Amino acid sequence: MARYREAVCRLCRREGQKLFLKGQRCLADKCAIEKRNFPPGEHGKARRPKPIGYGVQLREKQKVRRLYQILEDQFRNYFEKAASRKGVTGETLLMMLEQRLDNVVYRLGLASSRAEARQLVRHGHIDVSGRKVSIPSFQVVPGQTIAVRERSRNLQSIQKALDLAGNRGVPPWLAFDRENLKAQVVSVPKREDVSFPIQEQMIVELYSK
Numbered sequence: 001m002a003r004y005r006e007a008v009c010r011l012c013r014r015e016g017q018k019l020f021l022k023g024q025r026c027l028a029d030k031c032a033i034e035k036r037n038f039p040p041g042e043h044g045k046a047r048r049p050k051p052i053g054y055g056v057q058l059r060e061k062q063k064v065r066r067l068y069q070i071l072e073d074q075f076r077n078y079f080e081k082a083a084s085r086k087g088v089t090g091e092t093l094l095m096m097l098e099q100r101l102d103n104v105v106y107r108l109g110l111a112s113s114r115a116e117a118r119q120l121v122r123h124g125h126i127d128v129s130g131r132k133v134s135i136p137s138f139q140v141v142p143g144q145t146i147a148v149r150e151r152s153r154n155l156q157s158i159q160k161a162l163d164l165a166g167n168r169g170v171p172p173w174l175a176f177d178r179e180n181l182k183a184q185v186v187s188v189p190k191r192e193d194v195s196f197p198i199q200e201q202m203i204v205e206l207y208s209k
Contacts, residue, residue, distance in 0.1 A: 057206035060199050067196065068097045069114050074137075079207050090200030091191045098171075098189040101126065102136035104146055108176050108183050109165030110158055125152040140185050147182040 051059055065075045082093035097103065102118040105126060111117035118136040120126060126133060127147045128140065140146065148158060162178065170176045171193045175184040 054206070057202045060202035061206050064094075064097070064198055064200070064203060067114075067198075068100070068103060069118070070097075076207070079203070083207075090204045093203065094191065094194050094198065094200055095189050096139070098194060099139045099141070100136065101128065101133060101138040101140055101146070104140055104174065104183075104185075107171055108146070108174060109162050109168060109170065110148060110181070112157075112161040112164050116157065116161065120152075120158070125149055125155065125158075142185050142187050144185045145182060146185070147180070153181055 061075075065072065070078070078096055079089075079093055082096055083089045085092050098107075102114055102121050105111050105117035105120055106114045111120055121136045121138075122134055124132050124134050125148060127145075127149050128138065129144045132149065148155075152158070158181070170183075171189065173185065173187045173189045173193055175186050177183065
């Protein structure tokens with residue numbers, strides 16, 4: 001399976017903001033944004049013109065794609081599916097990304113980053129409505145339950161992530177039973193449930209050209 005294998009901190013530096021790709025490190029002084037808040041590369045410190053038009057749209061698309069850690073072709077497929085559905089395309093796109101199983105695991109605080117959440121899913125540590133699901137892109141729907149499998153509940157990485165996520169909170173469309181490591185999908189996520197600063201209309205304009 002194709003995936004990004006380079007240093008992820010340079011992605012945050014390129015977008016000029018924290019994308020929280022490395023869990024606890026992003027909250028520490030070692031965070032690349034805290035130490036070197038300028039684009040990576042030989043000319044990173046050079047003053048660059050502020051992007052306009054296409055440049056703004058491209059940066060917004062790259063930011064969202066990197067935030068959810070999705071490759072280009074897969075992201076475009078999400079956009080095409082969102083465009084074919086009723087409703088506002090940009091909002092539908094974000095809701096589809098939010099409903100990915102790896103994102104749900106991260107949002108519940110069971111992993112300190114989406115990459116770690118993807119690994120938990122891939123390694124078969126997560127059940128959906130009583131059945132093991134090992135596909136990170138699996139779309140959860142209201143009424144389903146997401147739970148850590150019995151044999152995986154004592155994993156140190158999960159306990160550590162839960163401690164780290166104490167102040168992050170769980171979105172209202174998920175009901176989480178922390179003691180039993182089980183959650184219920186209460187409803188479809190709404191636009192206001194995505195607190196990260198995203199201008200999804202820019203992505204729609206980019207792909208609509």
